Amino acid sequence: MVKPIKITHVSKTFGKQQVLDDINLTIEPETIYGLLGRNGAGKSTLFNIITNRLPLTRGEVTIGGQSVTNNDAVLNRIYLMSEANLYPSRMRVEDIFKLTKQLYQGMDEKLTQSLTQQFGLNSHARFNKLSTGSRSIMKLIIALAVDVDYVILDEPTLGLDANHRRMFYDALLDSYAKRPRSFVISTHLIEEVSQLIERVWVLQDHRIMIDETTEEMLNKGYAITGPINDVSTYTAGLNVIGHEELGHLVVHYVYGDLDNDRPIPDTISISHIDLQRLFIYLTNQEVAKVEN
Amino acid sequence: MQFDFNSTEPLYLQVAEQIEEAIFTNSFEEGTQVPSTTEISKQFHINPATVLKGMNILVTHHFLEKRRGLGMFVAAGAYARIREKRQSEFYDDYVVNLVKEAQKLSLSKTAILEMIKRGFENGQTN
Numbered sequence: 001m002v003k004p005i006k007i008t009h010v011s012k013t014f015g016k017q018q019v020l021d022d023i024n025l026t027i028e029p030e031t032i033y034g035l036l037g038r039n040g041a042g043k044s045t046l047f048n049i050i051t052n053r054l055p056l057t058r059g060e061v062t063i064g065g066q067s068v069t070n071n072d073a074v075l076n077r078i079y080l081m082s083e084a085n086l087y088p089s090r091m092r093v094e095d096i097f098k099l100t101k102q103l104y105q106g107m108d109e110k111l112t113q114s115l116t117q118q119f120g121l122n123s124h125a126r127f128n129k130l131s132t133g134s135r136s137i138m139k140l141i142i143a144l145a146v147d148v149d150y151v152i153l154d155e156p157t158l159g160l161d162a163n164h165r166r167m168f169y170d171a172l173l174d175s176y177a178k179r180p181r182s183f184v185i186s187t188h189l190i191e192e193v194s195q196l197i198e199r200v201w202v203l204q205d206h207r208i209m210i211d212e213t214t215e216e217m218l219n220k221g222y223a224i225t226g227p228i229n230d231v232s233t234y235t236a237g238l239n240v241i242g243h244e245e246l247g248h249l250v251v252h253y254v255y256g257d258l259d260n261d262r263p264i265p266d267t268i269s270i271s272h273i274d275l276q277r278l279f280i281y282l283t284n285q286e287v288a289k290v291e292n
Numbered sequence: 293m294q295f296d297f298n299s300t301e302p303l304y305l306q307v308a309e310q311i312e313e314a315i316f317t318n319s320f321e322e323g324t325q326v327p328s329t330t331e332i333s334k335q336f337h338i339n340p341a342t343v344l345k346g347m348n349i350l351v352t353h354h355f356l357e358k359r360r361g362l363g364m365f366v367a368a369g370a371y372a373r374i375r376e377k378r379q380s381e382f383y384d385d386y387v388v389n390l391v392k393e394a395q396k397l398s399l400s401k402t403a404i405l406e407m408i409k410r411g412f413e414n415g416q417t418n
Contacts (some may be wrong), residue, residue, distance in 0.1 A: 032339055169337045177330040177340065195295075195303055195338045215302055215342075272301075 002029040002149045002181070003064035005050065005078070010059035012045055019045045021206040023059070027150060030180040034193050034214075037203035038283050043186045044082065046203065047152050051080040076104060081143040082154040085135070089128035093138055096127060100142050108145040115141045115171060119164060132159035140168055144175045150182040157189060165189070169196065194275040204283050214275065221278040222254040226268030234268060242281035253281045295336055303338060307346025315355055315366050316374045322366045326356065353377065 005027040012020040019042045027033065027050075037043045048054040050061055052068050052075055060067055063074045087096050093116075101107040116123050119137045130138065136158050143151050157165045173196070176183065187193055200217050202210035210217060224231055228250045239256040253273065264270065293310045295303070314320045329347065333340040347364060350356040355374060357367040367373075394404050 166337075170334060173330075173334045173337065173340070177333065195336075195342065198339050198341050214339075215304070218302065 002077075004028045005068075005150060005182075006062050007046075007050065008060050008062070010046075010049060010061065011057050012042070012049060012054070013057045018206055020049070020056075023208055025201060025208060025211060027182050027184060029149065029182055031182055031199060032176065032197050033182070033184045033199050033201060034190075034197035035184055035186040035201045035203060036190060036279055037186070041203045042206050043203055044154055047080055047082065047154050047184075047186070050152065051075065051078050053080070077149045078152065079104070079143055079146050079148040079150070080152045080154065081139045081156060083158065085127070087127050090126050092124055092126055093121065093130070094123040096138065097123070097142070100146060104146045104148060106147045107142070108147070111175070112141055112145045115144065118167060118171075133161065133164065136160055137164065140171075144171055148181070150184070153183065153185045153187075155187060156185060157187060157192075165192065169193075172196070190276040190279055191274070200275070202279065202282060209282065217278065218272060218275060220256055221273045222258060223271050223273050224252045224254060224268055225249070225271075226265070230265045230267050234262060234264065242284060253277070255282060293332075293336070295338070304342050304345040304349070307332070307338070307343050308349040311347065311350055312355060312374055315370050316378075318371070320366050322368055322370055324366055325362070326364050326366060328363055 007023055007025040007027075010020055010023040011018070023046060035043055035046070045054060049056045050068070052061075052070065055069075060069075062068065063077070066074055068074050068078075087099075091099070097107065097112055101109075115121075119141070121134060121137050121141070125134075127135070127138075136156065137160070140153075140156055143153060143156070157168060160168065169192070172183070185193055185197065194214065197214055199213050200210060201208055212220075224235055226234075226249070228245070228248050231250050231252050235252045235254060238254045238258065240252050241255045242253040244251045255278065258270070293314065295306050295310065311320070311326060314326075315322075320326050326347075327335075329340050329343045332338065332343045347356060351358060351364075353373065354367050355370045356364045359365055390404070394401075
């Protein structure tokens, strides 16, 4: 039985700078998560802590009650694909595949071969001769083929063109269908993953701002459009996270429950908004400050 | 099948509607198997849990039936049930909005009834 990864009260400081502040999350088995955050929010640091590549300042990360700290047996069940290049730079792609196979419990050779072919990756090429996109492809192939229970993908589509990104999402869902396991994906291409991810985490100001299913989160986002006076009256006291104006016509973006007792004037219209816009307004601090 | 990822309607409801539409237009015939959760998930890049949630709505309505170990099939009588459901929703889905818009535009009841008549006449000649 695969156990969840529990991240409990995790904080991280680099010198005087707080990078993560009291993070509490659970990675359940067989679930696809999206970790969203602005640049510098601490996403990569969090991933490095989960995989014991960085020591944490406070808190703990455990699997089935066992800490991941220097625990090779449990760390072997997690694969982190990141921007960091941990391979000897002159090593050939095929040798990197072999090395990975030895480091982990194993690697699906058939899948490795078919993906290498599909993506047109030259397996004889040396790692340092690969373009950014090809490096991403090589790492993605490893991430999907390696035998682990949790796959963490930090900016997996870096440098990939639209066709290759599509191929990657195909391969990801195919692999997930054949062997359901946990995926945590961080990306700035929110639109592209919004329908893939079951649960959303938003990391903002070094803390977890949102930990909800994608559906719940989308359900709480509203755009309220109409004449300025009617909209302002209707949204007074609600959690307005952003607004746009066009003369007397305004849109107020609200995150959270609307007031069901409040009458809706027929001059205003209420609709939901997509994940990307929701994310932008939630994490746009300047707007938030003006609102406060 | 076509999904509008920019639509504000929850994706699982879109999945349910698209399959329902495919049954209603006979793309998926009664008694035949519908694509699996995995197939739909892969083809449209939708989380399998979302697809399953949509399909389960159709199972509740008896448009689809699960056959153990085989997959999902279009239930016998699904077409008639979908038609019945849509007929019962017709007033809320269409008439209410029609009247609302007509009132905004100051169109009288007589004018609207006249237009509906004309619509039916044009529909017959087409």
